[in-house]
Amino acid sequence: MSGKITRRQLLGSAAAGLATSAVPFSLPRSAQAAGAPIVLGVPTSQTAAAGVADDLDHLNGTTLAMEEINAAGGILGRPLKLFVTDVDKLSPESCQQAIAACVDAKVHAISNAFLFVPIPAMDASAKYKAPYLQGNTQRAATEAFKANPVKYSHIFQTDPSEVHYGYTYPIWLAAMEASGKWKPKNRKVHIVQEQVAYCQTISKAAQAALKKSNFQVAAVTDIQFPVQDWAPVIQKLKEVDAGAIMIDHWVAAEYAAFCKQFRANPVKDSLVYLQYGPSQPEFLTLAGEAANGFCWSTVLGVYADEKGNAFRAKYKKRFPGIMGLVYTGNGYDIAYYLKAAWEATKDPNNFKAVCDWIRANPYRGVCGLMDMRNPWQEAAHFPDNGFEVTAKELEKGMSQLYVQVQNKEHKIIYPYEIKESGLMKAPWWT
Numbered sequence: 001m002s003g004k005i006t007r008r009q010l011l012g013s014a015a016a017g018l019a020t021s022a023v024p025f026s027l028p029r030s031a032q033a034a035g036a037p038i039v040l041g042v043p044t045s046q047t048a049a050a051g052v053a054d055d056l057d058h059l060n061g062t063t064l065a066m067e068e069i070n071a072a073g074g075i076l077g078r079p080l081k082l083f084v085t086d087v088d089k090l091s092p093e094s095c096q097q098a099i100a101a102c103v104d105a106k107v108h109a110i111s112n113a114f115l116f117v118p119i120p121a122m123d124a125s126a127k128y129k130a131p132y133l134q135g136n137t138q139r140a141a142t143e144a145f146k147a148n149p150v151k152y153s154h155i156f157q158t159d160p161s162e163v164h165y166g167y168t169y170p171i172w173l174a175a176m177e178a179s180g181k182w183k184p185k186n187r188k189v190h191i192v193q194e195q196v197a198y199c200q201t202i203s204k205a206a207q208a209a210l211k212k213s214n215f216q217v218a219a220v221t222d223i224q225f226p227v228q229d230w231a232p233v234i235q236k237l238k239e240v241d242a243g244a245i246m247i248d249h250w251v252a253a254e255y256a257a258f259c260k261q262f263r264a265n266p267v268k269d270s271l272v273y274l275q276y277g278p279s280q281p282e283f284l285t286l287a288g289e290a291a292n293g294f295c296w297s298t299v300l301g302v303y304a305d306e307k308g309n310a311f312r313a314k315y316k317k318r319f320p321g322i323m324g325l326v327y328t329g330n331g332y333d334i335a336y337y338l339k340a341a342w343e344a345t346k347d348p349n350n351f352k353a354v355c356d357w358i359r360a361n362p363y364r365g366v367c368g369l370m371d372m373r374n375p376w377q378e379a380a381h382f383p384d385n386g387f388e389v390t391a392k393e394l395e396k397g398m399s400q401l402y403v404q405v406q407n408k409e410h411k412i413i414y415p416y417e418i419k420e421s422g423l424m425k426a427p428w429w430t
Contacts, residue, residue, distance in 0.1 A: 037081035038348050041102030041110040046086045053280040057324035058113035061331030092120040099124035108348040111334045113327045129351045133334045135159045142376035154355045158370045159300035160381035166205025167385040170213035181423040185269045188218035190242035194249045227254045230261045237267045245272045252277045256286035263290045266428035281322040291405040293426030301401040302329035304420045311366040333365030368398035
């Protein structure tokens with residue numbers, strides 16, 4: 001296959017009625033393996049308002065893995081094929097329908113970036129039991145597995161849960177202060193929280209962790225997607241004047257708008273953290289110079305080590321432009337994790353054997369280690385923050401990446417074991 005799969009192509013395919021049919025990925029004859037294809041279902045948001053950027057990243061990463069695998073002779077002498085179906089991440093019915101479409105297509109496994117309502121999708125897959133690997137980042141979903149491991153035995157969360165955003169936040173604040181690069185003007189933290197359950201869970205975890213730190217929550221401000229104007233929020237931020245600000249949201253375009261409005265009327269000397277959304281490629285495109293100085297993090301992201309940088313180079317060559325740092329690597333890693341499981345068990349149709357292998361065998365990908373050997377069946381978080389499902393060493397878990405935008409580029413600044421740069425002075429710091 002040649003050429004980039006653009007968002008316009010995805011939307012065009014969906015408009016043509018692709019919602020429950022496979023995207024026709026084709027490969028050069030020389031790259032095709034013999035035998036019936038092994039089919040990987042990839043529910044992908046194509047037409048909904050939420051999640052298109054992350055899902056396109058996930059699909060691109062999966063596509064890159066598929067092309068590499070097939071060019072190398074396939075899996076067990078069989079080509080890997082993708083079945084792509086549309087999904088609205090915010091709709092329980094759509095999430096169920098997307099998984100049902102994969103079941104109807106008799107896929108051998110499912111790979112999905114994330115769903116805001118994962119339980120209905122999990123239930124839709126419960127009888128079929130094909131391996132279902134995703135980056136949902138939701139403790140509610142892994143708690144469901146923990147409560148009923150037989151029903152959900154086939155479901156694997158390939159990243160740590162969202163609670164770690166909250167649990168680790170005060171640890172990061174303390175590290176930035178200890179580095180000498182940030183001197184807090186006060187110990188106050190102002191949290192701005194969106195209303196979806198995912199963001200609410202992060203906020204609650206952050207508030208609980210901050211109570212155990214030497215920082216304190218000074219204010220919590222609610223926002224509702226879509227945010228049309230950040231001016232009222234910025235006014236509240238200025239009134240509280242906290243040393244540290246957490247914007248607990250998830251939409252890249254709206255974060256870009258926040259950065260522009262904040263830069264025009266900043267809260268002087270505050271360390272501003274934007275939860276996750278800047279990882280999406282459009283953030284830098286839309287924010288431009290206004291993004292410089294803002295920090296963000298992800299519990300799932302492509303490392304900047306030798307393995308991660310090799311992937312980044314391959315991905316950028318295949319898909320030119322600004323690269324998303326999260327689900328590009330996750331889609332790629334999931335495909336190779338499944339390849340390892342299929343080759344070890346010799347039979348992609350033996351769902352139980354494949355799932356048992358995944359459950360027993362960690363896999364180190366470009367985003368770190370996916371280790372399912374815990375009661376939540378989710379990747380262990382690094383650094384250790386004192387809560388459940390964590391790793392004390394980098395190579396025994398998946399590292400949360402704290403990033404700062406520096407000269408319109410994302411640079412990992414923490415944890416120090418994997419950093420690319422140090423914290424730099426933000427333009428609104430005196």
